[in-house]
Amino acid sequence: MNVLVLGSGQLAQMMALATKPLNIELRAYDVGSKQVINPLAQDQVFGDLASGIEYADFITAEFEHIEHDVLTLCEASGKLRPTSQSIKTGGDRRLEKQLLAQCQADNAQHIIVEDEQSFNAALKELQLPIILKSALAGYDGKGQWRLKSLDQAPSTWLEIADFFAGSTSEIPQGLVAEQMVPFDREVSLVGMRSATGEIKVYPLTENHHTDGVLSVSLALENEEKLQATALEVFTRLTNTLDYVGTLAIEFFQVGDKLLVNEIAPRVHNSGHWTQQGADTSQFENHIRAVCGLPLGGTELLRPTAMINILGEDSVENDILAIAGVAVHWYGKSKRPGRKMGHINVSANTQEQLQQKLVAVAALLPESAFSDIKAYISNLEC
C-alpha cells in the first residue's frame, strides 16, 4: 500500500517509521519545495505533487495549514482522508467554532473579529480578560493577543490591523476573540475514526505548556467520567465531519466540564506517548484508518508520560540508562524553542513514573528545561 502525506516533518516521519513494518510505503509532500520526498531518507526526491497523487493509494496530512488548491487536487483524486473540509476546519478557527456550534460542543464564549467594528463588538460582548487568536495558522502561541484591560484596546487593535495587512494567506485572515476561561487544567483526547465509522480513543492526556508550546503530556488513569464526556464530544465531531484518521481535541477542564479549546485533524504532539504507552501508536493507527485497516488497541498499557525536547539537539546519554525511557529525535537542525524531539517515560506504577520523570528531569539542562523541571517536581502522578 502506498500513502502520500501532505507535509514532511516529524509527524510524517513517525508515521513512516510506524507503518513500514505493515509494508506500507509512505512518501511525503514537502510544501516548501513542492517536492515529494521519502520521509525516512529526506534526500530521496520523487517528483512533484501530481506524481505523488498518482503514486498513492491514499493521501493524508500531517498538518492543517495546507494550501487549498493542494487539498482540492488531492480530494479530486478520491484518495484524501480525512476530507479537505476536515483539514480546513482544523486550520481556521472560524470554521472550527462553526463545527463546535453545530455539534453543541461546549467551548469558551467568543466573537469572530475581522475588522475594527467586530473588534469593538467583542470588547462589548465578552468579559475581560479576552484572548484574541488568529483564525489561520499561528499555532503554538503565535498570532495571539491577550487583553486584560480596555486601556490596551487601541494599541492592540493597531497591532491586529498590522497583522491583517501583513497576511499572505489566500483567504482573509481574521481572529477569534475568546473570553479567557479560568480552567483547572488542559487535557486532550486523541482518537481515530475508521472509514466504516468505528471509533477508538486513547486515554485523556494532561498537558503542560511552556511559552505556549506543549512541553509535557501525561496519560491519565481513572478518569472514567471525564473520558466518557470527551469520547462523546469526539464522536459527535468526527461523525459530523465523516472523519477518517486520527483527530485530537484539546480541552480546558473546568471542574467536571470540558470546554473544547481546539481540534487538530491529525496526529498530535499530546499523543506521542502512545508510541510506548499503547498497543498501537497514534501514528500507526492513523495510517491504519486511512488505509481501511482495522484499528489497533488504544488502552493505556502502563503509566506513561512524554517530555518535549524544545530547542536542544542532544541530551545526556544517561537518560537512556533509565529503563522505560525512549528518546525520539526528529533529525532537525537546532533553533531556539523548536520541537527537536521527545522523551517517552513509562513505568509500572504512577509512583514509579513520577520517580522516573524526576530522574529524567534531573539530567536535563536547566537552561532549556527550567519550566519542565519545575512542573515535574510538582507532579503527583
Place this chain on the structure above:
Amino acid sequence: MNVLVLGSGQLAQMMALATKPLNIELRAYDVGSKQVINPLAQDQVFGDLASGIEYADFITAEFEHIEHDVLTLCEASGKLRPTSQSIKTGGDRRLEKQLLAQCQADNAQHIIVEDEQSFNAALKELQLPIILKSALAGYDGKGQWRLKSLDQAPSTWLEIADFFAGSTSEIPQGLVAEQMVPFDREVSLVGMRSATGEIKVYPLTENHHTDGVLSVSLALENEEKLQATALEVFTRLTNTLDYVGTLAIEFFQVGDKLLVNEIAPRVHNSGHWTQQGADTSQFENHIRAVCGLPLGGTELLRPTAMINILGEDSVENDILAIAGVAVHWYGKSKRPGRKMGHINVSANTQEQLQQKLVAVAALLPESAFSDIKAYISNLEC
C-alpha cells in the same frame, strides 16, 4: 552517529527502524551487490564498502557468514563491533565448539569431521543417532545429515564428500558430528554486552521449529533457575569473546540442564518479540551497545510471543483487529519457506496470550501454517 551494518536484510532494516529515533543513521552493506545501501530505502545506493567504512562511526553485522576479507577491512578501521573473531566463531561450528570448550559450557558430545577418517572416528566414538552439521553456513536445516543406523554410513559419507567437494567457501568446509540429544525443549537467550562489560539479557524464550526453521517463540516467565544458568553461560561466552552487541545462545533443555546448541553473534529471530515485549528491543539495544550508549530495559513487560510468517506475503487484515498484535513485514519477495515477516502477540496474562495466539492462528491459512497452528493449539502458556 553513523553505523554501517554488514548485511542488508530484515535484521538491518529493523535495526534502522529502531534507531532512527536516536538520530543514528544506518547504512547496510549488501554482500551480494557489494554496495552500501539505505536499509529503509533500498534503492538508495551510496557506494562501495570502502566508502561505507569511511562513513561509519561504528560497524556491525546482521549475520555471521561474511567473507573474511570484508571482516579484515572493517576490523582494520577500528570500528567493528563485535570483533571479527566473534563473528567468525558464529559462522564456523568448529570455532564455536572450541569456544564452548574454553568456557566449559555444556553441549552435546561431538567430533569434528573433515575427512573419511574423522567421519569413521565419529561413528565409533559417538552413540547413534548422530547429527552431522556443516561447519560453515548452512543454517536453518541445510547442510545437515542424520544418521540413525550404521547401514546409512557409506551413502551418507558419499553425500558429505560431494558436499565438501562442492564447497565454494574460502576456508575448508567441515562438519561437526554430534550425538543427538533427547531434549525436553529448545530455548534461547538473547542479551547484550556493552563495551564497558555491562551485560543485560532478556528472559529466556521457548522456541518451536518447523522444518528446521524457527516458527514460534514464547518469552518465558518464572524460570529463575534456568534463567540464571543461561545468564552464567552468556556471561562466560561474551566475556571470553570481549563481545560488544547482541548475542543469542540457543540451548537444548534437558531437565534443568542447558546444553548449548549454537550461538549467533547478532540479533536473533527468537528475540523479535522484544519489539513489543520489552522496554528496549534487541535491535535498539544492539546498536546502543555498538555505539557505546547505555543499554535499555530488557525485562518482560507482559506475556509476549512471536509467530514467524514463512513463505506468505499477506495475512488476513482481521489479525490487526486483535489488540496486542503487531505485524512486521520485511518487504521481501515471496518464496516457499522464506522468512517474510513475523507477528508479535502480547497480552496482560498468559491465559489471555494463549487465547490471542489461538485467535491469530485461526486466521492463518492452513497451507503454510499447519504446523504452527498445531503447536499453538497445544500450548499451555
